[in-house]
Amino acid sequence: MTFVRRNVWELGDDWAEEILWYARGVAAMKARGLNEPTGWRFYAGMHGFNAARWQELGYLFATDTPPTQADFSTFWRQCQHGSWYFLPWHRGYVLALEANIRAEVVALGGPEDWALPYWNYFKPGQDALPPAFGSPDWPDGVGDNPLYVEQRYGPDGDGNVFVPTDQVNLDALNDPDFTGVTGGGSTGFGGVDTGFSHNGSLHGGIETQPHDWVHGLVGGQSVQPPETVGAMADPRTAGLDPIFWLHHANIDRLWASWNLDTTHLDPSQQPWLLGPASTGERAFCAPMPDGTTFTYTPEEMMNLPDLGYEYDDLTPAVAPPPPPGPAGPVVDDGEEGVAVPETEVELVGSNDKAVPVAGRESRTQVRLDSSARQKVGDRIDAADSGEEGVAAPDRVFLNLENVRGRSDATAFSVYLGLGDDEDPAEHPERLAGSIAPFGVSEASDFDDEHAGAGLNFVLEVTGIVNELHREGRLAADDLSVRVVPRRPPGGKSELSIGRISIVRQGR
Incomplete structure (x- = not known):
């Protein structure tokens, strides 16, 4: 049997059968104790856990029996972020939760072909x-709807939950490479090469947008004291929210959509295919309804038909912008069956101090290296000449380094190359990208594995830089950067960007 995941908005009505059975399955899993491997909270703990945050949101009680140490070490705090394992780990995680919900649905007399919807x-x-x-109510008007979460505050913190589609994008679908590079260049569609990475610092393209943005803005942060951060906005609590799973079904769908292009290839390196367990680190695994453990590798997550499910539609719904240019030559890295892009990453410039993300806007200047700037300009001119055989211009990236803060629900947009008197709202063509730093509070904790170094984000600005050069505005010694919060961050957010830099990536 092939299970078909369908669009939640196109199921017929607000409480279509797929949604109603999902609610019943969630209710059954929620009825189990914290220490029961097929319980709702146990599954949420697999994604992330923080006792103080769970208590704050009402999901952890003094009477709870915690998981055994063996279960905690095997299953909990396992999610992969800032890693090339981000997509395959979450695919297996969603697949396992779906199987547990389906078992509850069937036990309650529901359809054997039930599948998780996507949003x-x-x-x-x-x-x-x-x-x-x-709604806090079931469709019959009676309360205790298991799909309802009080701590969803939305983009403006007022409880109106939606995704601001003018600030999310599908740019990552145009990245030709699954795996990116470190050092400031493209992080790729799926992320950079890492080992087991529960809270990695460098987010890949599809993780940055739309994944992080939807998490941060759906969960949000209350405008009312004590400015509580919603469950979805924090990786340590996100799995507690039933909408989490529909969001991740959509991210999984976008991976399948990216794979429709036959030039888009998943990694073929053994450490990715076989997962971190092949190098002595933790295995990816999840409890199943029959009491067994589902242990999986990225290689086993590559093909949907092999996994027994499909999506009713793989169309992204919004066309991503055209790619910046041809991918260029590739070289063999010496490993059989592996071709990697030939890349040269060079710093073009950076600012000289941290940038607080506060108030209505923050400004800084990136000082440009004249030699690197000249290379960028020369390659744009050569490409514009139309001469046959000329390489595409460099890809250019804006790096936001060491982003630190205390609230995962903040969000901001970054503009490049605006004049002092130009209003960002009137110049969408200068928008480098929008960031919701999902996981920033944990990454800013000095007890974290990265010692409080924060998160790093990479935004492609090739198109903006090309136009600035053609307008003669790249010849200056520096470029302006504006950081515009979606709404002024609360005083407790303490959000800042350690450094902003520009790099060129040539091929």
Whole structure:
């Protein structure tokens, strides 16, 4: 049997059968104790856990029996972020949760072919939270709807939950490479080469947008004291929210959509295919309803038909912008069956101090190295000449380094090359990208594995830089950068960017 995941907004009505059975399955899993491997909170703990945050949101009690140490070490705090394992780990995680919900559905007399819906917030008219998740009542008007979460505050902190589609994008679908590079160049569609990475610092393209943005803005942060951060906005609590799973089904769908292009290839290196367990680190695994453990590798997550499910539609819904240019030559890295892009990453410039993300706007200047700037300009001119055989211009990236803060629900947009008197709202062509630093509070903790270094984000600005050069505005010694919060961060957020830099990536 092939299970078909369908668009939650196109199932017929607000409480269509797929949604109603999902709610019943969630309720059954929620009825189990914290220490029961097929319980709702146990599954959420696999994604992340922090006792103080769970207590704050009402999900951890003094009477709870915690998981055994063996279960905690095997299953909990396992999610992969800032890693090339981000997509395959989450695919297996969602697959296992879906199997557990389906077992509950069947036990309650429901359909044996039940499948998890997905939320395609990019489709016109479907950016709002699906109604069944926003009501405290079941469809008969009686309370205790298991899909409802009180701590969802939305983009403006007022409880109106939606995805601001003017600030999310599908740019990552145009990245030709699954695996990116470190050092400031493209992080690739799927992320950079890492080992087991529960809270990695460098987010890949599809993770940065739309994944992080939807998490941060759906969860949000209350405008009312004590400015509580919603469950979805924090990796340590996100799995507690039933909408989490529909969001991740959509991210999984976008991976399948990226794979439709036959030039888009998943990694073929053994450490990725076989996962971190092949190098002595933790295995990816999840408890199943029959009491067994589902242990999986990225290689086993590559093909949907092999996994027994499909999506009703792989169309992204919004066309991503055209790619910046041809991918260029590739070289063999010496490992059989592996071709990697030939890349040269060079710093073009950086600012000289940390940038607080506060108030309505923050400004800084990136000082440009004249030699590197000249290379960028020369390659743009050569490409514009139309001469046959000339290489594409460099890809250029804006790096936001060591982003630190205390609130995962903040969000901001970054503009490049605006004049002092130009209003960012009137110049969308200068928008480098929008960031919701999902996981920033944990990454800013000095007890974290990265010693409080924060998160790093890479935004492609090739198109902006090309136009600035053609307008003669790249000849200056520096470029302006504006950081515009979606709404002024609360005083407790303490959000800052350690350094902003520009790099060129040639091929």
